[in-house]
Amino acid sequence: xxxxxxxxxxxxxxxxxxxxxxxxxxxxxxxxxxxxxxxxxxxxxxxxxxxxxxxxxxxxxxxxxxxxxxxxxxxxxxxxxxxxxxxxxxxxxxxxxxxxxxxxxxxxxxxxxxxxxxxxxxxxxxxxxxxxxxxxxxxxxxxxxxxxxxxxxxxxxxxxxxxxxxxxxxxxxxxxxxxxxxxxxxxxxxxxxxxxxxxxxxxxxxxxxxxxxxxxxxxxxxxxxxxxxxxxxxxxxxxxxxxxxxxxxxxxxxxxxxxxxxxxxxxxxxxxxxxxxxxxxxxxxxxxxxxxxxxxxxxxxxxxxxxxxxxxxxxxxxxxxxxxxxxxxxxxxxxxxxxxxxxxxxxxxxxxxxxxxxxxxxxxxxxxxxxxxxxxxxxxxxxxxxxxxxxxxxxxxxxxxxxxxxxxxxxxxxxxxxxxxxxxxxxxxxxxxxxxxxxxxxxxxxxxxxxxxxxxxxxxxxxxxxxxxxxxxxxxxxxxxxxxxxxxxxxxxxxxxxxxxxxxxxx
Amino acid sequence: xxxxxxxxxxxxxxxxxxxxxxxxxxxxxxxxxxxxxxxxxxxxxxxxxxxxxxxxxxxxxxxxxxxxxxxxxxxxxxxxxxxxxxxxxxxxxxxxxxxxxxxxxxxxxxxxxxxxxxxxxxxxxxxxxxxxxxxxxxxxxxxxxxxxxxxxxxxxxxxxxxxxxxxxxxxxxxxxxxxxxxxxxxxxxxxxxxxxxxxxxxxxxxxxxxxxxxxxxxxxxxxxxxxxxxxxxxxxxxxxxxxxxxxxxxxxxxxxxxxxxxxxxxxxxxxxxxxxxxxxxxxxxxxxxxxxxxxxxxxxxxxxxxxxxxxxxxxxxxxxxxxxxxxxxxxxxxxxxxxxxxxxxxxxxxxxxxxxxxxxxxxxxxxxxxxxxxxxxxxxxxxxxxxxxxxxxxxxxxxxxxxxxxxxxxxxxxxxxxxxxxxxxxxxxxxxxxxxxxxxxxxxxxxx
Numbered sequence: 001x002x003x004x005x006x007x008x009x010x011x012x013x014x015x016x017x018x019x020x021x022x023x024x025x026x027x028x029x030x031x032x033x034x035x036x037x038x039x040x041x042x043x044x045x046x047x048x049x050x051x052x053x054x055x056x057x058x059x060x061x062x063x064x065x066x067x068x069x070x071x072x073x074x075x076x077x078x079x080x081x082x083x084x085x086x087x088x089x090x091x092x093x094x095x096x097x098x099x100x101x102x103x104x105x106x107x108x109x110x111x112x113x114x115x116x117x118x119x120x121x122x123x124x125x126x127x128x129x130x131x132x133x134x135x136x137x138x139x140x141x142x143x144x145x146x147x148x149x150x151x152x153x154x155x156x157x158x159x160x161x162x163x164x165x166x167x168x169x170x171x172x173x174x175x176x177x178x179x180x181x182x183x184x185x186x187x188x189x190x191x192x193x194x195x196x197x198x199x200x201x202x203x204x205x206x207x208x209x210x211x212x213x214x215x216x217x218x219x220x221x222x223x224x225x226x227x228x229x230x231x232x233x234x235x236x237x238x239x240x241x242x243x244x245x246x247x248x249x250x251x252x253x254x255x256x257x258x259x260x261x262x263x264x265x266x267x268x269x270x271x272x273x274x275x276x277x278x279x280x281x282x283x284x285x286x287x288x289x290x291x292x293x294x295x296x297x298x299x300x301x302x303x304x305x306x307x308x309x310x311x312x313x314x315x316x317x318x319x320x321x322x323x324x325x326x327x328x329x330x331x332x333x334x335x336x337x338x339x340x341x342x343x344x345x346x347x348x349x350x351x352x353x354x355x356x357x358x359x360x361x362x363x364x365x366x367x368x369x370x371x372x373x374x375x376x377x378x379x380x381x382x383x384x385x386x387x388x389x390x391x392x393x394x395x396x397x398x399x400x401x402x403x404x405x406x407x408x409x410x411x412x413x414x415x416x417x418x419x420x421x422x423x424x425x426x427x428x429x430x431x432x433x434x435x436x437x438x439x440x441x442x443x444x445x446x447x448x449x450x451x452x453x454x455x456x457x458x459x460x461x462x463x464x465x466x467x468x469x470x471x472x473x474x475x476x477x478x479x480x481x482x483x484x485x486x487x488x489x490x491x492x493x494x495x496x497x498x499x500x501x502x503x504x505x506x507x
Numbered sequence: 508x509x510x511x512x513x514x515x516x517x518x519x520x521x522x523x524x525x526x527x528x529x530x531x532x533x534x535x536x537x538x539x540x541x542x543x544x545x546x547x548x549x550x551x552x553x554x555x556x557x558x559x560x561x562x563x564x565x566x567x568x569x570x571x572x573x574x575x576x577x578x579x580x581x582x583x584x585x586x587x588x589x590x591x592x593x594x595x596x597x598x599x600x601x602x603x604x605x606x607x608x609x610x611x612x613x614x615x616x617x618x619x620x621x622x623x624x625x626x627x628x629x630x631x632x633x634x635x636x637x638x639x640x641x642x643x644x645x646x647x648x649x650x651x652x653x654x655x656x657x658x659x660x661x662x663x664x665x666x667x668x669x670x671x672x673x674x675x676x677x678x679x680x681x682x683x684x685x686x687x688x689x690x691x692x693x694x695x696x697x698x699x700x701x702x703x704x705x706x707x708x709x710x711x712x713x714x715x716x717x718x719x720x721x722x723x724x725x726x727x728x729x730x731x732x733x734x735x736x737x738x739x740x741x742x743x744x745x746x747x748x749x750x751x752x753x754x755x756x757x758x759x760x761x762x763x764x765x766x767x768x769x770x771x772x773x774x775x776x777x778x779x780x781x782x783x784x785x786x787x788x789x790x791x792x793x794x795x796x797x798x799x800x801x802x803x804x805x806x807x808x809x810x811x812x813x814x815x816x817x818x819x820x821x822x823x824x825x826x827x828x829x830x831x832x833x834x835x836x837x838x839x840x841x842x843x844x845x846x847x848x849x850x851x852x853x854x855x856x857x858x859x860x861x862x863x864x865x866x867x868x869x870x871x872x873x874x875x876x877x878x879x880x881x882x883x884x885x886x887x888x889x890x891x892x893x894x895x896x897x898x899x900x901x902x903x904x905x906x907x908x909x910x911x912x913x914x915x916x917x918x919x920x921x922x923x924x925x926x927x928x929x930x931x932x933x934x935x936x937x938x939x940x941x942x943x944x945x946x947x948x949x950x951x952x953x954x955x
Contacts, residue, residue, distance in 0.1 A: 017621055017850050028588055028856040033863055034941040035870040040862075043869045044888045048725050050756055056628050057854040065590055065851045069618070073599035076614035080598035086607075093510050094602050097555050102778075103592075106566025111578045112780030113918050114571030118909065121568030122779045132549050147640035147781065148836040150823070161682060190823035190833035196682030199828050238536040268547050269534055275541045285836065289510075293595075293840025294615035295605040295637070295800070297782030313678075335678035339581060339643035339671040339769075340780025352562065358552030361508040367530040368511045371521055374533065378525045391536055415610065424608050429824075446512030447521060478610040481807035488805035488817045492794070494634050495624040501812070504804040 012479050014071040018496045021058035027065050075479060076294070077423045083445045083453055085376075087395045087426035087438025088185070088234055090264045090286035092369075097356065098289065098349035107348055112340040116325055122344065123324035126317045129351045133303055136362070137260075137280055138273025141309030143316065144301045145342040149261060152281025152300025153191035153228075155313060158334045159279050159304055160226045160255045161195045162311040166332065175253065177223040181210055183234045183430040188259060197225055204432050208235040208388035208397075215248055224254035231272070232262045234430040235388055236373065236395040236438070246276025255279065255308075263287040264442065265370055265394035268363030272303075279304040284343075288350035299346035313337045368443035369394045372450060376439055379454040383461040387433050394442070400435035408464040408471045410435040415482065416463070416474035420456035508552070569779075575943045576915040577871075579892045579934025580721070581642070581669050581747045582783075585860070586938055587774035587844075588851045595844050605836065609805070609815045615839065616814035619802040622846040629752040629849075629857075630766040631759020632788035636799035637816075638842040639785030639834065642769025643672040646715070646745050647679035648787065648798045648832055649765045650687075653713035653741045655796045655831070660684045661710045663740070665699040667692045667720035669747055670923040685712075697724035697885025697894065699731065707738045713765070717745040718755070723868075723892030723932065724885055728761035741765060749773055749786070750936075751890045753861025765789045774848030775841055784841035795821060798832030860937055864891035867944065868935040874948045875933070880955060884930065892934045894920070897955070901931035904954055912950040914943075 040049075060068070077084065084091035102108070110122055130142040146152035157178065165172045178197035180188050182204055189199045200218055203211040210229070218224070227249045232238045239245060246256045258272050258280040264287045266272075272280045284290045284299035292298075304312065314333040315326040326341075357365060370393050377386065377396035385401035400410040414424035414437070426438040441450060463471050475481065493504040513521070518530070527533065534542065553561070566572070576584055595601060599614055606612030606619075619637045626635035639645035650662050662680075664673060666689045677687060690703045699716055707714060714735035718726035728744060735742040741764035746752070749772040758766045771783040789797060795818065803817035823830040852860060868891040876883050880898035897904050901919040908916045917933040924930075935944065 014617075016617070016624075018624065025853070026855060027590075027851040027853055030586070030856070030859055030863060030937060033866055035867055035944070037866055038869040038873070040865075043865050044725065044754070044890075047729075048727075048756055048888055049754060050752075050760075052631075052757070052760070054628070054753070054854045054858060057625065057857060058850050059853045059855065060850060062588075062590060062851065065847065066594070068850070069594045069600075069847060070597065072614040072617050073594075073597045074614065075612070075617075076599040076603045077608075077611035078599045079602035084602075084604065086604055089604055091602075091604060095510060097558060099596065099601075101559060101562040103776075104562060104566040106563075106569045106572045108572075108776040108778055109584075110569045110572040110779045111576060111584070111777050111915070112582050113578055113580055113922070114569070114576075114779075114915065115906070115909065118571035118574075118915075119569050119779065121565035124568065125565050135548050147644065147838075148834070150833045150835045151640060151644070154833055158678070158682075185835075186822075186824035186827045186830070187833050187835050189828035190826075190830045193828040193830075194679065194682070194833060238534075240536055240538060243538065243541060266537075268543065270537050270542050274543070283836075291601045291840065292604050292836075293601050293838075294603045294612070294843065295619075295839030296836045297640075297784075297838045297841055298836040299782075314674075335681070336671060336674040337644075337678055338675060338781070339641060339669065343781040344779040345776075345782050348562070352558050355550050355553045355558050355561065356510070356555075357508060359547040359549050361552050362547060362549070364508050365511060367533060368508075368513060368518060370533045371518055371525075371530070372513075374525045374527075375521050391533075393536070414608070418608070418611055423604075423611060443511050447517050449512075475610050480610060480613065480811045480813040481809060483609050483805035483807050483813050483815050485805060485815050485817065488803050488815050489819075492801070492817050493804040494620075494794070494801055494817075495627045496620070500804065504806070504812075 011071045011074060014068060016496050017058045017060060017068055020060055020064055020068065023059055025059045025061045027060055027062040082422060083441060083449050084423045085425045085439045085441050087440040088261050090440060090442055092289050092442040093444040094289055094291040098352045101352050102345045102348040120324055123317055125351060126347060127319055127324050129347050132354050133282060133301055136267055137303040138271030139280060139303035140306055141304040141312055142301060143312040144347055145313045145338050146300040146302055147338055147343050148296060148298035149281060149283045149300045150187040150191055151337060152302045153187055154194050155302045155337050156257045156279045156281050157192050157195040159308045159311045160257060162334050163255065163308055164225055175223055175225045178225055179218055179227040181229065183432045184228065184230060188228045192228060207390060208237050210239055210245060212241055215245065219248050219252040224252040226254040226257055228257045228259060230259040230262055232265045232393040235397045236392040237388060237390050238393055242275045261286060262394065267366050269366050279308055284346050284350040289353045290346040290349040297343050297346060299343040365443045372441040372443060372445055375450055376441055376454060380457055383458050395438055395440035397433060398437045399433050403464040404435060406464050406468045408468050410437055412471045412474060413460055416460045416471045417456060418475040419477045422453055422456060571915055574913045574915050577917045577933045577935060577947060578915050580918045580932055581769060582777055582780060583748055583772045583936060584777065584938050585750060585772050585936055587848060590851055591774040591844050591847045594847050595840055600843055601840055606816060609813060613813055616802050618843050618846050620814050622842045623802060625846060625849045626786050626788050630788045631757030632766055633791035634794045635788035636797055636801050638838045639787050639799055640838060641783040641785045642747055642767060643675040645767035645785030645787045646672050647676040649743045649767050650676050650680055650685060652765065652796050652798060653743060654685055656793055657712040657741065659710050659712040661686050662713050662715060663688050663690055663706050663711055664715040665690050667699060667722055668715060668717040668745055669721050696887040697722045698726055698887045704734050707734060707740060709738055711738055711740040713741040713743045715743040715745060719748060719751055719890045719892060722885055722894045723889045724887035725755060725890060728758060728763065732762040748891065750861050750864055753857040754865055770845045773845035775844050782838060782841050784838040784845055796831060799834050799837060863937040867939060868893065871935045871944045878948065878952050881951065891936060892932060894930050895933055897929045899955060900928050905931060907954040908950045911954060912946065914947055914950055916947055
């Protein structure tokens with residue numbers, strides 16, 4: 001009797017659910033209809049009803065569903081398996097306690113349009129989280145409505161726009177330039193565009209910081225609406241001139257928006273409000289540990305100064321004596337950015353995170369996160385090119401400069417890391433570093449795992465010299481190899497159809 | 508701090524390794540005058556027992572969560588098979604990131620591909636993306652997409668679209684060139700007023716209608732598509748109650764160009780308004796103008812089939828300010844919940860649950876219309892929601908009903924509209940038993 005190879009094992013080759021489907025299988029049971037039925041034609045005339053009998057929608061049993069998703073799940077890397085050092089993504093531990101409290105029936109079964117007096121607990125929770133985030137950022141106006149980071153960014157720059165429109169009236173239209181560093185995340189310019197701004201790019205210095213001279217020159221050109229700045233920036237360095245940067249922008253008549261993607265370096269140590277920042281978004285799914293879920297849900301609260309507060313999205317959640325209420329009377333508000341009140345389930349988790357840490361734990365987490373990045377940086381500096389001298393904060397950046405001479409590039413190093421049991425770091429971002437490798441360990445990694453990661457990286461650096469083909473052909477241990485993304489984009493197959501494989505292969 | 512693996516002693520050793528004496532020195536690059544230099548004014552650390560108890564106390568105050576409810580209006584109470592919440596809690600799904608490295612995220616990529624397929628099947632469209640934040644933001648993105656596709660700057664929207672969706676669209680478009688005009692509804696039928704569609708012209712990028720609309724009335728999408736297409740505009744169909752796909756003619760079959768929907772009904776808890784999941788689908792010819800992520804098929808060198816994120820040149824990380832949207836993180840895990848729901852219910856379950864909703868709502872509507880003084884103002888066919896006109900202010904009736912009978916009887920439309928304060932919106936789903944419906948009817952009889 002022969003044992004089948006691993007690659008043909010069912011857990012490695014789970015079909016699409018559509019291929020599993022068998023006519024007549026069911027995975028559900030509803031109670032019998034307990035009312036006297038009405039003739040369907042009286043409810044809905046035939047021409048308004050489906051006539052395709054949902055052809056193609058799968059028919060599977062409950063067991064099929066369980067096996068299908070459990071098998072597919074094993075193809076994923078996850079935080080619970082190990083270090084997930086994606087720079088600027090803050091892949092920290094997602095506490096089970098937070099999952100548990102978000103599922104309390106009194107939260108999970110609460111309808112967003114329930115009367116305010118019957119939803120006081122939810123409103124109080126939102127209010128309390130607003131208060132905590134105001135304290136953490138030093139910015140007192142908080143809206144939890146935005147659903148993710150980019151959504152919070154859009155909200156933030158719209159606040160700036162609304163403020164300028166009110167302050168400058170007609171003249172506001174002469175002020176449409178949003179300054180964005182060349183190291184910024186792509187969502188920044190995309191969000192600025194939605195608020196009607198045009199983007200001018202600020203250069204970074206060879207030290208990896210905002211070029212103050214260039215900033216001054218751009219401010220001198222006039223029309224400045226504001227600046228969108230990530231701090232620590234996307235090469236993991238704190239913008240030491242932050243106060244002067246904010247002063248320059250304010251003197252030019254603009255406002256400062258801070259992208260809070262990297263707040264995990266600052267919580268409990270320094271506050272954007274104290275730096276001169278006017279508005280920031282936070283990522284609850286980064287800094288405050290709500291699970292990233294394979295691409296969301298996120299939550300992107302927007303925190304701002306008193307001056308910007310009147311423009312925050314409607315409704316605001318406010319305290320009224322002993323009670324909490326929704327305040328819709330916000331004549332200067334930019335409006336709603338989302339139906340209802342935001343991703344409430346993420347707010348519960350974030351508040352549980354804050355309560356579990358307390359003030360001392362929040363600072364401790366920041367220290368541990370920065371220390372872990374510094375430790376990795378320390379041990380990789382001789383093996384990889386480190387483009388910037390300065391001490392890194394919570395993430396550290398390297399480039400492939402030393403390896404590329406041998407034909408080994410960042411992508412290869414990242415893929416080879418998979419063979420060593422790690423998820424790759426963020427690669428080719430930010431754009432200002434050629435072949436960038438941005439490593440953010442977070443506080444959730446112990447020393448032994450850090451050492452194993454460091455060993456892996458050093459070993460890959462050696463392989464790049466001695467056996468470069470091994471690195472270039474990686475990964476070698478996954479159920480599939482590198483996928484041909486160019487062909488996939490040329491003739492995209494974006495949904496299952498009985499003949500889809502033929503279409504994809506003809507591309 | 509139990510979430511930090513390294514003990515304080517280990518951290519001290521590591522500090523020494525990197526040449527530092529104290530944790531404070533880690534922050535030397537932050538100028539002293541912007542450092543906090545005090546403890547944050549938040550709570551002391553709480554133990555697990557204390558957090559649970561504090562959260563339980565808050566949840567306890569949400570009395571509406573424990574009552575029989577007939578609330579809908581964009582968020583719906585439906586049965587979610589047990590497997591849904593169980594499977595989404597697998598570590599490999601909920602603690603992984605956006606699938607940027609396909610070799611170690613095939614689980615996520617394959618379910619996104621299945622999600623896209625299921626959304627196409629239900630909406631009757633060619634392509635669907637990997638999700639948007641929710642129905643409201645999906646609709647706003649559809650406006651911007653229609654503007655890109657047609658290069659026209661006017662959107663004509665039925666006023667029977669969810670008022671919060673319209674509010675979001677206004678926020679998204681307030682700084683662009685897009686203008687929004689609303690079309691009135693027929694006071695008799697509750698549907699979009701055909702006579703008012705003369706607002707469609709050769710500057711119109713899209714006609715936007717919700718079906719079933721905010722009042723629960725099913726629209727005649729086919730004729731609306733013809734009217735939109737006659738002037739070269741797109742038809743955008745909005746669906747807030749995704750369960751209706753199981754019974755109603757699909758927007759695709761009615762020749763819609765873009766379909767956006769709220770997917771919360773597919774196994775996702777109410778959770779006071781989020782996280783939910785936006786569905787976004789369109790005709791194939793518009794795919795390169797679509798916002799959001801897309802998963803597609805790809806092969807490795809050995810010919811093994813896998814999945815990757817594709818057509819990324821539409822997206823912000825490549826195109827920056829010229830991207831089709833600023834969206835990055837979407838609703839991955841909620842899209843997974845919806846996928847598991849759709850597959851578990853399957854072809855027959857999606858049909859049966861839709862049928863039960865329509866039947867129960869029909870029963871409730873008939874019973875309520877028989878109460879002295881109550882009427883149903885709109886004549887159009889309905890799915891699982893309908894407007895009731897009461898003999899007195901709806902808000903007072905609903906408030907009394909809640910106190911006396913422990914029933915949330917629906918949503919007073921005075922929340923959104925100034926006229927007809929006596930109107931309220933009732934939603935009936937498969938979770939509402941005959942007994943609950945009968946109790947609602949008795950309650951309405953006695954509170955007036």
